[in-house]
Structure formats: C-alpha cells, structure tokens
Amino acid sequence: MTARILLIDDETAFLEILAERMKARAMQVATASSAQEGLEKIAAGNFDVVVLDLRMPEVDGLQTLQTLKEKYPALEVILLTGHATVKESVAAIGLGALDILEKPADLDALTEKIQIAQAKKMLIVEQRAQARVKEIVVGKGW
Amino acid sequence: MGGAMSEHADHLGTQGLQFFGKVSASISHELKNVLAVLNENAGLMEDLSFAAERGKAIAPEQLQRISGNFSRQIRRADAILKVMNRFAHSVDHSRARIDLTELTTLVATLAGRLAAMRNITLDVIPPAEDITWETNPFLLENLIWLSLEKVMACSEGGGAVRFRLAKEAGEVVLSITAPIQLPADLVTNLPAGQVQLLSALAARLVLGPTGSELEIRLGCRESPAVGEEATGGEGKKG
Incomplete structure (x- = not known):
C-alpha cells in the first residue's frame, strides 16, 4: 500500500519540485503552503504521513505538530527544516514527531523516513484492530 | 566611573551581539531555503537524466524550467547576500x-x-x-x-x-x-x-x-560618539 503524504511548507518553489519528484516515484503526494491549508487538507483527506516545515508564517511548525497529534494521533509527522535548535528538536520529538530532517535533505533519506512512518502507522492501526477484536470477544464471552 | 562606563559598553555590546545573531540566524535560514530549492532542482535533473539513460526523452521545456529555477534562486541568494554584506559593513565606522x-x-x-x-x-x-x-x-x-x-x-x-x-x-x-x-x-x-x-x-x-x-x-544634535553620555530615553535604568 502506498502512503498518502502531505507536504506542508511555505517555500512553494521547494514544495512544487519535491512533490513532482515524489510523484515520479509513484508516491501519493499533496501539498499545502501554510499550516492552515495543511490542517484543512488533512481534515478533508486521508493522509498517513505529513512532512512539515518547522518555521512558517502565522502558525509555526511546532504548534501545527501539536494540533495534528492532538487531533490525529495515528498520523505520522516528519519535520523538514532549515535549522532546528536542540530545544526545538527535543520539543518536536516530545510532541510526537517521528524525526527531524535538515534542509537540503536527500530524497532517499526522506523516502526512508516516510517508509518507517508508514510502517509505524500500520502497526498502530493493526494493534488497535486487534485490541478491538479482543474487546468484542471478551464482551461477547466467546 | 570606569565601572559604569564598562557596564554601559557591556550592555551595548551584548545587545549588539544579540541583534547581529538574530539577523544572522534569519539570513542563514533563508539561505537554507534557497539551497533546498536548488537541491530539489538538481535532484530533478538527475531523475530526468536517469530516465533518459533508459530511453525516455527529455522535453526542452523541462530543462528550461529547471534552469529558470536555478537562475531565480541564484538571484535570490545574491540579493540576500548583498543585504547581509551591507549590514556586516555597518560596523566598519x-x-x-x-x-x-x-x-x-x-x-x-x-x-x-x-x-x-x-x-x-x-x-x-x-x-x-x-x-x-x-x-x-x-x-x-x-x-x-x-x-x-x-x-x-x-x-x-x-x-x-x-x-x-x-x-x-x-x-x-x-x-x-x-x-x-x-x-x-x-x-x-x-x-x-x-x-x-x-x-x-x-x-x-x-x-x-x-x-x-x-x-x-x-536628538537636537547629531549623536555623540559611543561612550560619550547624552540625554537618555524615557525609560528607567534597570
């Protein structure tokens, strides 16, 4: 199964080419040039992984990350940023980011992180399904 | 007296360094973005050449678009560096x-x-x-x-x-x-x-x-040299 990926970055020249390269690798990619647009797309669509810029106008990446993890705990978020301080990196991991990559990043490295994110998400979904099945079995006394 | 002067210089120096640091951090972040765009465009060229090796034709418009992107980002980086250079030289005198x-x-x-x-x-x-x-x-x-x-x-x-x-x-x-x-x-x-x-x-x-x-x-007179006391602001020393 191909991961559905949303790229959120205010640097549209970067976003456009990265999305094009990922699509050429048969990835399902959508883009958003602001945190607000990203949140709207996530609410309307069904994404597995978000690649998020840490520094954006209006709402910054850490705030967006917090909102995303609160609303969609199973969604995996990879931060992609120009610079991240140690404090920001610790905060991001604490908020549930899968990893932080520094720009300019190698697409193969990003792809690898996306694959890890997808595997992690699938594991969580599987664990939840198993827990639900167990709940039903116990509930019915089977 | 000497102690107060030194404290005065320390405050100005620390504040100046913080200012310089903030500007440098902002500029380096902008340059990182430029590098990220250049990196993706270089990657796209690599993808195209890889496809060409396997017999897929490269449309001239694709190359023109990539070269246009390179030129734009180079102009952008040049403008950023010009401003940075002017700023850096503002401490010359x-x-x-x-x-x-x-x-x-x-x-x-x-x-x-x-x-x-x-x-x-x-x-x-x-x-x-x-x-x-x-x-x-x-x-x-x-x-x-x-x-x-x-x-x-x-x-x-x-x-x-x-x-x-x-x-x-x-x-x-x-x-x-x-x-x-x-x-x-x-x-x-x-x-x-x-x-x-x-x-x-x-x-x-x-x-x-x-x-x-x-x-x-x-002020009513042009600013004195640093270290020479002049009339203060409306705040209080704290």
Missing part, C-alpha cells in the same frame, strides 16, 4: 553620515522574513527630500530593529507596518506605524541596554499623536 531612508530600508529588508512569519508586511515611505544624519550606523540599526520588534509584538493579527521619516523642529523623526493602537507602556520601563542605546544615539522613544506610531526621535 562608529560614526558616519548616512542616508536614513537607506538605513531604514536595510533594517526593514533584514526584518522582512521575521515580519512575514507574523503575517506582517513592512513598507518604507521615503521622505520628500533625502535626510542624512551623522551617527553610529550599527547602533541606529539596532535601535530601529528593537523598536520594530516592539511594534510587531503588539501587532498580533498581522497587517502593514509603515516607516516614515520626517524632520520636525530640529529633530529627525522615524515613525513606525502599527496596524493597531500601541500600549502606552511601550516606551516606559525600557531595559537598561535600550536606555543606553537611546543615550548613545541622543535619541528618544515616544508614542505618536494617534497612538499607533512608535517614534524614534533623533
């Missing part, structure tokens, strides 16, 4: 006659990215006639930057912040107009470093008549 519109525009350009992060646009409205002033260029840039930070911190909803320069009764007034009313305590209880900066520049910080302008009033 502790006293120089400067064009205030040019200096204000430089600070506005340096702060452009940080303003955009808050959804704020910065406009410098030039005066009818050029206004020049003999001062310490770096300290004045620092004062404008700190004043702009104050105005932006109050402008939470974003909007346009405008710089206007004028001569009034022997003073030069640089107004920084916010899209909202500014709090009256914006010009009181200033940190020691800012009070000393105002003193070193023989400047005052006041609120303008409508309450939405923060005014830097450059």
